[in-house]
Amino acid sequence: MYYLKVKNLTLGYGNDIVIKNLNLSLKFNTNYQIIGRNGAGKSTLLDFISNNFQGNFFDSRIEVERIRILQISNKVTLIENLSLMENCYYFTHEDSISKESISLILEEYEVHHFKDELIQNFSSGMVKRSELALAQIINPEILCIDEPVNYLDNEGIEILKKLLKKRTDNKKSNILSSQESLDVFEDKYEIIDLNVY
């Protein structure tokens, strides 16, 4: 079953076209890796999939199912003048998950020591870990991660792999984008190669 089907997807900013005539169908319960060189449109496609695209659509046919898609981009999404714990309450709407469960997950991602620190004082790696922890707390149907290993150390990459494995076991989908195919999925995945477009 598909949650997104597009025909002749053409996306751009102003008059500049970034992705041209892309046909794409994304299935539930399947992992994807978007690969492509610099400027191939990986981040643009990921923004489009996660409903964060702010550019122009040109004559594209889009069928989409409304589900929770969460994107971890290269830019910081967390609110910088709130602490990590306050961010967790904000993005989980305060009432959907207990404080203890949040603390446990933050501990798993080794960011619990900083839970009362403001995000603006975090390093890029800590921000990425915190966003991954939030992704586990929110547990969306689809998780999109742009350049997933950027800013992460070896330990962080192991944490990322664990998260992807856990999500795959729970029949949730993940979409990653990077220049080359990454060895982060334990199970099989499909490749969307933007170099051929």
Added chain:
Amino acid sequence: MFIKNFLIRKELLSEYRNNTSLFLITPTMAVLVLVFPILSENRFVVDDDFFIINQLLFLIIFTTLFSIRNPLNQNKLIRELNFGNIHRSYFFRFKTLSEFIIFFPQALILLALFSLFTNTEIKSSLFYIIISVIFFSINSIMVNVVFQMFTSFSNRFVQFILMVPVFMSLSFFVAPIWLGINPNLTNIYLLMYLGISILISSYTSWFLQKDLK
């Protein structure tokens, strides 16, 4: 739950930790209020030309207050709302409400300081003053939020230039109410404010709903 506490809490916390917070700006503005009549007229008491000075002061104060707020970056805002699965119309409503909670006491403080430092009696009844400040605040805030949500101007100077006429027209309406004009005229002014509020909020609701289809 009808009231989205998490949105209000986030806005209030952000405001509290903001370096250009209204909590800092208001005392600065109070100094301006104190100094301006002295500089312009070389005296504290303002009488016949109070109307013009009042408008000028409020124009300076409110445009400055809003132009130094943290601008909303549309791209970042959309990412944030999608990340938290927050409906845009909820955001608009509760952003307006939180801004009002921040702004309303500041507007009253400014009004009191203005009256105190310029030794000027405000002639309207307390009821009219409160109602007019509420309308003034709501309208200014809604214009500010709508403007920031639908444009990608993150430059404070551009914001300042574009928003001056909006606040100027809003302050033209509010100044006579504080001066204590005829009650019938006051009612008309308040109705005009109500009309503007309904117009802005209905347009925004329509725009946000349309955008989601």
